[in-house]
Amino acid sequence: MIAKNIKGKSFKGCVSYVMHQGATLLEAEGVWAExxxxxxxxxxxxxxxxxEIKQPVGHIPIAFxxxxxxxxxxxxxxxxxxxxxxxxxxxxxxYIIVRHENTANPHLHMVDNRINNDLKLISVNHDYKRNxxxxxxxxxxxxxxxxxxxxxxxxxxxxxxxxxxxxxHDAIMSVLSSCKHPADLxxxxxxxxxxxxxxxxxxxxxxxxVSFRYKGIAFKGSEVDRKFSFGKLKKMFxxxxxxxxxxxxxxxxxxxxxxxxxxxxxxxxxxxxxxxxQPTRHSLISNGIKxxxxxxxxxxNGDYIFLENMTSKNGKSRFFxxxxxxxxxxxxxxxxxxxxxxxxxxxxxxxxxxxxxxENGHITKVKVKWYGIGTFAxxxxxxxxxxxxxxxxxxxxxxxxxxxxxxxxxRQPIIRNNNRGRKR
Numbered sequence: 001m002i003a004k005n006i007k008g009k010s011f012k013g014c015v016s017y018v019m020h021q022g023a024t025l026l027e028a029e030g031v032w033a034e035x036x037x038x039x040x041x042x043x044x045x046x047x048x049x050x051x052e053i054k055q056p057v058g059h060i061p062i063a064f065x066x067x068x069x070x071x072x073x074x075x076x077x078x079x080x081x082x083x084x085x086x087x088x089x090x091x092x093x094x095y096i097i098v099r100h101e102n103t104a105n106p107h108l109h110m111v112d113n114r115i116n117n118d119l120k121l122i123s124v125n126h127d128y129k130r131n132x133x134x135x136x137x138x139x140x141x142x143x144x145x146x147x148x149x150x151x152x153x154x155x156x157x158x159x160x161x162x163x164x165x166x167x168x169h170d171a172i173m174s175v176l177s178s179c180k181h182p183a184d185l186x187x188x189x190x191x192x193x194x195x196x197x198x199x200x201x202x203x204x205x206x207x208x209x210v211s212f213r214y215k216g217i218a219f220k221g222s223e224v225d226r227k228f229s230f231g232k233l234k235k236m237f238x239x240x241x242x243x244x245x246x247x248x249x250x251x252x253x254x255x256x257x258x259x260x261x262x263x264x265x266x267x268x269x270x271x272x273x274x275x276x277x278q279p280t281r282h283s284l285i286s287n288g289i290k291x292x293x294x295x296x297x298x299x300x301n302g303d304y305i306f307l308e309n310m311t312s313k314n315g316k317s318r319f320f321x322x323x324x325x326x327x328x329x330x331x332x333x334x335x336x337x338x339x340x341x342x343x344x345x346x347x348x349x350x351x352x353x354x355x356x357x358x359e360n361g362h363i364t365k366v367k368v369k370w371y372g373i374g375t376f377a378x379x380x381x382x383x384x385x386x387x388x389x390x391x392x393x394x395x396x397x398x399x400x401x402x403x404x405x406x407x408x409x410x411r412q413p414i415i416r417n418n419n420r421g422r423k424r
Contacts, residue, residue: 005088007124008059012040015040019039023098046113046115058122064077066105093114094112098110165224167192168194168214169225171189172212175189179240181237197212221233307321307323326362363382
């Protein structure tokens with residue numbers, strides 16, 4: 001059972017549509033029902049008592065599952081329709097209930113006058129949420145079939161807000177299997193123009209809820225689909241991490257900050273933008289942040305962490321980013337993207353974190369993809385000046401030579417694969 005609440009301006013257009021040839025009028029209340037024109041005239045006369053109301057037409061199509069078709073007698077459908085209207089507060093007004101037989105799904109249409117018999121306007125506040133709740137109640141009460149999945153819904157026939165909800169659903173489904181923590185999902189959905197708002201607990205700053213927003217229309221995760229509540233999304237992230245570990249891929253631990261950031265001594269970064277500050281114990285990122293011992297350990301071991309609710313230098317905006325340190329472990333850097341993702345840079349395909357460090361004038365032992373699947377090499381790359389368009393490179397650490405910024409003659413590198421090191 002699926003219902004939609006539609007508000008309209010014209011009784012003529014709506015009634016003419018639902019009363020098309022082959023339709024069956026199951027019940028009419030408060031209207032003259034001899035002909036379609038009589039129905040329209042009856043609705044219009046009562047509506048004229050409140051001419052200032054721009055959308056007096058209530059139109060509610062209700063469709064039922066094909067599995068319930070044998071049960072859908074006229075009497076049973078009319079019972080469901082009237083209970084639905086009662087629960088929605090559609091009372092003391094004109095209405096018609098019309099059955100259609102032009103699709104495989106049994107369905108009917110209800111048209112009601114939102115200007116009731118006392119010329120008061122029937123409220124539609126929160127009708128979208130109430131509609132979902134009432135449909136579930138009636139399905140449970142009468143043991144009606146629940147839908148077998150959103151994949152079968154014909155997207156091209158949807159209107160907003162349902163159209164947006166299914167767009168968000170499909171986008172999440174397309175990226176979820178590659179997401180290992182909330183940040184991955186946030187960045188992946190950016191490509192679809194979808195924003196995520198995570199709700200945090202005040203005491204611990206842990207995430208406890210999620211909502212998705214597209215073109216000004218927002219849904220809680222569970223409204224998009226029950227499997228998209230944050231609790232269930234978190235289980236999916238954990239499952240993805242375990243699967244990647246089984247495949248031998250190194251996985252980074254997602255950690256939340258223990259408290260909200262008071263101040264960050266950097267501006268909000270753009271894509272792959274970088275910010276830095278001198279780290280000290282429990283102040284690796286900024287004044288006001290107290291990193292946990294585990295977060296500090298991860299950074300010092302060359303891993304990355306993810307921080308949310310950071311405040312820009314001017315204090316006017318919040319941002320979130322991945323955080324990692326340079327090789328000397330004395331500067332922190334921010335990235336909008338997962339630092340361990342590979343991008344094309346110069347003659348190599350390297351990690352985003354290495355590209356950022358090289359671009360910012362650091363001598364960096366980069367991880368690059370080499371010949372063969374799962375094979376990597378570790379050359380040193382740097383720029384003599386940050387403004388240089390080309391970088392220098394060496395297979396030895398140039399910092400160990402007497403002239404550290406001099407480019408060393410490349411030797412054959414040590415090649416690594418997922419299992420062991422070997423000479424190439």
